[in-house]
Amino acid sequence: MEPAALDVAIAAVNFTLAAIFAGILGVWVYFLTYMTKSFRLAPRMDDYHYYPLAPANGGSDSKPKVSVILPARNEEKYIARCLDTLLAQDYPNFEVIAINDNSTDRTGEIIQSYAVRDRRIVYVSTPAKPEGWAGKNWACHQGYKKASGEYLFFTDADTEHAPDVMSLAVGRMLSEGLDALTAIPRLLCNDFWTKVTLPALSTFLHTRFSPLRVNDPKHKTGYFFGSFFVITKKTYEAVGTHEGVRQELVEDGALGNKVKAAGFRMKMVRGEKHVEAIWARDFTTLWHGLRRLVIPLYHQDHTGAHLIAVAVFFIMFAPFLFLGYTVPAFFALAANSGGLGGLSATILLGVHVATILMLLATTAVQSKLGVMQSPAYALGSPLSGALIYLGFASAIVDARKKGAVSWRDRQYTVSEKQNFLH
Template sequence: MNSKLLLLFALVSMIVFSHSADVFAEPEYLLFTIENPEPIRDDSFGHFVTFVGMIESILNYSLAIILIVICGIWTFLLFAMFNSIRSSPFLDKFERQKHNNPKVTVIIPARNEEKDIGRCLDSLLEQTYDNYEIIVIDDSSEDKTNKIILEYAKNNSKVVSISARTKPSGWMGKNWTCMEGYKKATGELLLFTDADTVHSQEIISLAVSHLLSCNLDALTVLPHIEIKNIWTRLGFNMMACMGHAQFSPIQINDPSKKIGLFAGSFFILSKKVYDAIGTHEGVKSEIIEDSILGQKAKDLKYKMKMVRGEHLINAGFGGDNSVWQTLNRIVIPSYLKQKKFMTGMFFAGFLFLLFPFLILGYSSLFVWSSLLSFQILFAISLIDSFLIFIAATAQAKILFRSSVIDGLLAPLGSTILILGILNGILRAKKDTWILWKQRTYPIIDGNK
């Protein structure tokens, strides 16, 4: 498949180059204008027009070659996306085996979650699985979160309320809170989820059965992601479009691939495995701790699996944070760990997400000129833009379950994402803190 695509793009490139060579071999072609279809006479002004036309054609054909490469990459990304959609396993589709029903401890860190914590607990108290407890840890909330948790604990024996002690220096709030909950856990299996997540009635039963039937060490479930902030949703829709080639369940579940991560809204594993990967203490200063915990499990050769469960779990993302704060949470720590990689991601994002739309606008202004290079450039940029629209719309409608309009706003989403990455990189270079959940955290350079 890949070799055929490369052969096709090489052939198209040769055609474009050969055409450009023919054009440069016939100077009179460059001397035509819309106003004067006759060749310009060989005078100083004519030479200038010839030179400008030659430079313009060289530029257009060079851009066309770049767009052909981008077209090839988007074809590959679309193939990876639809392969991921078609082939990724689901939480509720597996061959069930007989197993015992070990006790599960559900650990929920909560900070300023008064709007969502009730829905989360209601969904967990309606589970068909019997042998479980729910430990909810209030992380110094400034709203009514702790009061709500205490009320649930008073009325339901399965709910255990904990107020986290003062966070020690060097710890992220969520990581410290998870450790506080872990210390009180009595279950053989640990299920970590977020306070803004709503679960179906069979989620614990399915997760335990899937984990044990498939003889897994860890299981993580991709939820339906609900992003209330429209700007954040548009930006992350475009980010997700480019992630299928590397971060899809197909890649995570392949033992030969190095990449591993947990979805922070839902992952379940045994106490033994959790201890082996270092618990949350091993990622105490990390702001994207769930990804790193999953990577540790993969590095230690534990059998882990990522499955789709967007029809079973609904998870919030970003909360009331701005799009810049949400992107900073990902970009800043990633940049501090891998400066060259994240810098490359910024330029790659610009090239693959925004560049085709910019060239489409540029070429459309001159598409009716006598220069064929503009028409070729317009056609290729139109194809590239169409491929991006397909990817963005599929991501929005099928995986994010949002409106098709989110996909049609791909140019705006691409702009938000690129500016967000740039903002995060610049923040990482000059600032020493990051704001998340109404709390500031020091920025730690992983290379120092």
């Protein structure tokens, strides 16, 4: 090929890549803009007029009874602390339905010891999980059948609660006439891989499940955080209880979606100062957590799942992967030969570097304000991008296999009937 023709061909490749990275840069600018707007405008758990508690004396001024639904499977490391923070609530009228979901460790023993000491705790042992049910969904349903409260407060065994969180939640629901309320928890990261992965993953998911969308009656998005949502029993029954989402692996999101779709009044608030939860406990649970997000989506929308995996590759991983081309091309063309190829290499390097800087800045903000950890973990973005993409891609490859999902020591085969967060 003639030098001039080769120069044009190289320039065409460089300009194409520059255009792609300009698009990725635009995505990260949008993420940062929307995310900071959401942090600024999203309501907080305690930013409403708080009124004093009335005694639970059975009179007209008493607080409605709250039934805490607490499923637990092999949670001996966390369950005691969760129960301690629930029993320390300043709300005067509640019970804790603690469900031992066929644990093989000391979880059931610990719950029973608490139930003996405090009559507010009701111990439930689940019968064997029927075919067609996810384990946690079955446990929650068993807890609901034992609940006597007007309000159902669902949480997880690895979650800790501030003493006033139940009062704040119920008070807000009463004052605003809400049917359901969920709180964004502070997500605790115990290991290096979760610390570098969660900021990028949270950023990617933030726009879809932002409080700005969930709280907008005109928007279809509905979502619950499994670590904290409160719903009236009437509303819960009206949307079919957990039986209506019995096969869902992301049951909290699916249930929140049903509440929103049915036209009930729901709100998402920032509760990081009041609720702390663990999203992944180690690399293994992180990996399966990533796969758990995608496999149900694949069965609901094959094309959509593939597009998400491709988008993750380009948005999160490609900017770092393609540095192996951009930097050498710049030094080979712009620094030595000039011409159209050199110009294109210079433009490509500028757009590429801007994209990476915006990616790092956005994940640093999410790490600081969302995950509440050092923004320095954003420097692990190349690792997190690769891990998230590989997790999503492997989930799509394995989606049709028996036992494709492993979660809480159980294997699940996901059916085509699952609808996962329409």
